[in-house]
Amino acid sequence: MDSCKKNLPPSCGSLVTILSLDGGGVRGIMAGVILAYLEEQLQALDGEDMRLADYFDVVAGTSTGGLITAMLTVPDENGRPRFAAKDIVPFYLQHSPKIFPQPGRMFSLIPKLPKLLSGPKYDGVYLRNLLNNLLGETRLHQTVTNVVIPTFDMKKLQPTIFSSYQALADPSLDVKISDICIGTSAAPTYFPPHYFINEDIKGKTSEFHLVDGGVTANNPTLLAMTAVTKQIVNDNPDMGELKPLGYNKFLVVSIGTGSAQKEEKYSAKKAAKWGIISWLYDNGSAPILDITMESSRDLVDFHSSVVFKARQSEDKYLRIDDDTLKGDASSMDLATKSNLENLVINGEKMLKNRVAQMNIDTGVYEPVPGNVTNEQELKRFAKMLSDERKLRMQSDETRKVSSS
Numbered sequence: 001m002d003s004c005k006k007n008l009p010p011s012c013g014s015l016v017t018i019l020s021l022d023g024g025g026v027r028g029i030m031a032g033v034i035l036a037y038l039e040e041q042l043q044a045l046d047g048e049d050m051r052l053a054d055y056f057d058v059v060a061g062t063s064t065g066g067l068i069t070a071m072l073t074v075p076d077e078n079g080r081p082r083f084a085a086k087d088i089v090p091f092y093l094q095h096s097p098k099i100f101p102q103p104g105r106m107f108s109l110i111p112k113l114p115k116l117l118s119g120p121k122y123d124g125v126y127l128r129n130l131l132n133n134l135l136g137e138t139r140l141h142q143t144v145t146n147v148v149i150p151t152f153d154m155k156k157l158q159p160t161i162f163s164s165y166q167a168l169a170d171p172s173l174d175v176k177i178s179d180i181c182i183g184t185s186a187a188p189t190y191f192p193p194h195y196f197i198n199e200d201i202k203g204k205t206s207e208f209h210l211v212d213g214g215v216t217a218n219n220p221t222l223l224a225m226t227a228v229t230k231q232i233v234n235d236n237p238d239m240g241e242l243k244p245l246g247y248n249k250f251l252v253v254s255i256g257t258g259s260a261q262k263e264e265k266y267s268a269k270k271a272a273k274w275g276i277i278s279w280l281y282d283n284g285s286a287p288i289l290d291i292t293m294e295s296s297r298d299l300v301d302f303h304s305s306v307v308f309k310a311r312q313s314e315d316k317y318l319r320i321d322d323d324t325l326k327g328d329a330s331s332m333d334l335a336t337k338s339n340l341e342n343l344v345i346n347g348e349k350m351l352k353n354r355v356a357q358m359n360i361d362t363g364v365y366e367p368v369p370g371n372v373t374n375e376q377e378l379k380r381f382a383k384m385l386s387d388e389r390k391l392r393m394q395s396d397e398t399r400k401v402s403s404s
Contacts, residue, residue: 007145010057011240012392012399015251015316016228017385019056020221022297022321023063023214024257025187025332026096029340031068031255032088033347034320037375038253039085041382046389051081053145055385058164060148060224062213064257066184067131070177073143074135081144089347093340098126100335121333124191128182135178140167143177148224150213151183154193159216160208163227165236171200175208183210189286190333218293219300221254225307248311251388253381254304256321258346259294260330266291285331298363305358314357318381320374322350323365351375 010016021031039052053059053073061069071083071091083091100122140147146164153160160173160183167174175198183194194210217223225247232239232246242249266287271278279288301319308317328339329346355372356365 007054007057008389008392008396009238009240010242011238012395013388014391015249015384015388016239016242017056017058017388018221018224018228018250018252019052019059020219020224020252020254021059021061021065021068022220022254022256023065023184023212023218023293024259025064025190026092026100026335026340027257027325027329027332027343028064028068029089029092029096029343030322030347030350031065031257032085032092033344034255034350034374034378035068035072035085035088037351038378038382041379042386045382045386052085053081053143055389056145058146058148058224058228060220060227061184062150062216062218062220063185063187065220065255066149066213067181069147069149070131070135070143070181073145073147074138074177075142075144079144089344093344095126095130096335096340097337099130100333101126102334102336120188120192121190124182124186127185127191128194131178131181135176135181138177140164140174140177140180146227148220148227149180149184150216150220150223151180151208151210152213152215153209154211155207155209160210161216161223161227165227165231171202172198172204172206174198174200179208183208184213186210187212187214187286187332188289189280214289214293214296217296217300219254219256219297221252221304222300225250225252225304246311247307248313248316250308250313251316251381251384252304252308252318253378254301254317254319256297256319258322258325258330258350259297260290261324261326301358302360302363306360309360316384318355318374318377319357320350320355320378322346322353351378 035052042055043050059069059073068088071088072081074082076082140162141164143164149162151160162173162180179196186194188211197205197207199205229244232242232244280286304317308314328334329342351374353374354367355374355377356367359366
């Protein structure tokens with residue numbers, strides 16, 4: 001593992017640990033609630049100074065999940081994570097209304113179509129300034145644990161995946177975290193694409209034309225697993241004796257940001273009358289973007305569920321999400337005080353919900369046997385994460401004694 005990374009590698013333990021965070025705009029608040037609870041459980045086991053990044057080999061995040069990934073992994077002046085998980089929700093409550101400024105009541109009655117035809121819904125200036133000030137000059141290789149953040153380069157018409165592992169092999173991808181976060185959050189129709197030029201340590205320049213990572217993978221779980229698998233294939237010594245398809249050795253916590261109740265958002269009868277404009281804008285949202293991102297999100301969970309079931313390791317894969325959001329709660333950009341506060345409540349409800357797994361035959365989410373809640377399951381995962389960290393520390397101490 002790169003010397004900038006503070007965690008002991010998987011070769012010192014028995015598992016590869018991954019945290020994955022979906023995109024979803026202001027709905028990232030719900031993920032923040034869940035992450036704060038998980039970190040609280042880890043602190044109860046190992047001390048109040050512990051952070052989520054101390055336990056995960058990889059943190060992957062798309063769009064708003066990419067921003068949270070940066071918050072959890074960018075170092076402070078002491079080399080520790082700059083933010084605790086409990087800081088995420090207050091951060092969103094403070095800054096969301098300025099990132100997604102809401103029109104006054106009178107202006108909200110005026111059709112927004114002319115604005116959408118001439119530019120994105122938001123200019124993104126506040127978000128860019130916020131991320132530049134918050135993350136400064138920190139580059140990809142400097143995060144306290146490995147990260148994977150997807151974007152899409154619209155000039156190349158292909159995904160650009162910013163991975164800590166890849167940054168070591170390809171210096172052109174070792175860009176500033178602020179640029180990665182701005183790029184992965186640049187949802188078409190909502191924010192302008194992000195263009196920047198990066199100069200690597202060899203003086204070579206590369207240009208990027210990035211839009212939202214949700215176009216590539218709104219649920220980045222498989223991207224994170226693939227990034228690790230590639231290291232195993234390439235015989236990275238940090239991976240120890242792990243096998244390329246040894247997914248029974250993977251521990252994955254995948255956090256969604258919710259979605260609209262399936263019957264609520266759109267209907268084929270209504271869409272049958274749509275032209276180009278209606279696919280881009282309907283009642284405050286962008287149907288084509290919603291459909292693309294929701295499809296990616298569910299398909300990744302389906303594949304992940306199949307993989308873990310095939311390896312008989314479903315007990316090491318936890319997906320927490322809610323596909324029953326109604327009305328304003330399903331919006332990605334409604335940053336009113338009442339909606340933001342309601343998203344906090346929804347996040348707390350997600351903790352109390354029963355654990356659900358996708359039925360790989362029907363694609364439908366079903367509660368697992370027994371009355372197990374997400375809250376209880378996160379406690380179990382916290383114990384596994386804590387045990388894995390202690391195992392690595394013991395293994396490292398034994399190695400040091402043996403070599404002395």
